[in-house]
Amino acid sequence: GESVGLHLPTLSVQEGDNSIINCAYSNSASDYFIWYKQESGKGPQFIIDIRSNMDKRQGQRVTVLLNKTVKHLSLQIAATQPGDSAVYFCAENMWSGNQFYFGTGTSLTVIP
Amino acid sequence: DSGVTQTPKHLITATGQRVTLRCSPRSGDLSVYWYQQSLDQGLQFLIQYYNGEERAKGNILERFSAQQFPDLHSELNLSSLELGDSALYFCASSLSGQDNQPQHFGDGTRLSIL
Numbered sequence: 001g002e003s004v005g006l007h008l009p010t011l012s013v014q015e016g017d018n019s020i021i022n023c024a025y026s027n028s029a030s031d032y033f034i035w036y037k038q039e040s041g042k043g044p045q046f047i048i049d050i051r052s053n054m055d056k057r058q059g060q061r062v063t064v065l066l067n068k069t070v071k072h073l074s075l076q077i078a079a080t081q082p083g084d085s086a087v088y089f090c091a092e093n094m095w096s097g098n099q100f101y102f103g104t105g106t107s108l109t110v111i112p
Numbered sequence: 113d114s115g116v117t118q119t120p121k122h123l124i125t126a127t128g129q130r131v132t133l134r135c136s137p138r139s140g141d142l143s144v145y146w147y148q149q150s151l152d153q154g155l156q157f158l159i160q161y162y163n164g165e166e167r168a169k170g171n172i173l174e175r176f177s178a179q180q181f182p183d184l185h186s187e188l189n190l191s192s193l194e195l196g197d198s199a200l201y202f203c204a205s206s207l208s209g210q211d212n213q214p215q216h217f218g219d220g221t222r223l224s225i226l
Contacts, residue, residue: 032211034214034215043116043204043217043220044155044202044204044217045114046114046214046215089155093212098143098208098212098213098215099157099168100157100215105154
């Protein structure tokens with residue numbers, strides 16, 4: 001069946017270091033992916049998206065990499081800051097009608 | 113600020129009761145999605161509306177229903193509430209119901225069943 005999962009449920013990094021959050025997906029037909037950030041008491045916040053015709057996309061301090069061969073998605077955060085502490089979800093647009101499947105999330109903690 | 117507004121922020125009620133959660137999508141967005149997020153769980157898709165009509169159903173219980181009104185706001189109705197319905201309920205919106213569009217989320221309604 002379809003699944004979107006994260007390799008690590010928790011991740012702790014030192015302030016200023018780079019963070020890498022990983023996500024595996026199982027459906028090779030999925031063609032659009034989004035990373036969301038969810039802070040305590042808030043709803044998921046759009047960070048960056050990528051379509052399957054791309055391998056890499058960069059935003060402000062964030063980079064998403066897509067490896068379709070192994071069905072793997074990663075989010076890289078450069079120079080991690082305390083404000084980056086949150087739960088990060090990957091979402092996979094697999095079904096028509098813009099429906100997404102979400103992983104359970106990775107909790108990122110930035111150590112000052 | 114995503115532009116999606118949800119009310120109320122918190123709701124406390126008892127088992128067997130009925131509640132209504134409200135969502136106003138981002139200006140210009142025609143599609144609305146409802147999700148449930150339980151403790152330590154990911155986001156579970158419940159239902160989608162597009163321009164007033166139901167578009168897709170996910171893991172939505174028969175005790176739950178939703179609608180989207182002509183002004184595009186949406187309401188999620190939860191009835192015969194059980195303890196297990198305690199969760200965060202999120203609404204999201206997108207420009208249309210077409211594929212490959214980001215969904216933008218509100219800050220949710222926290223529902224607590226006593």
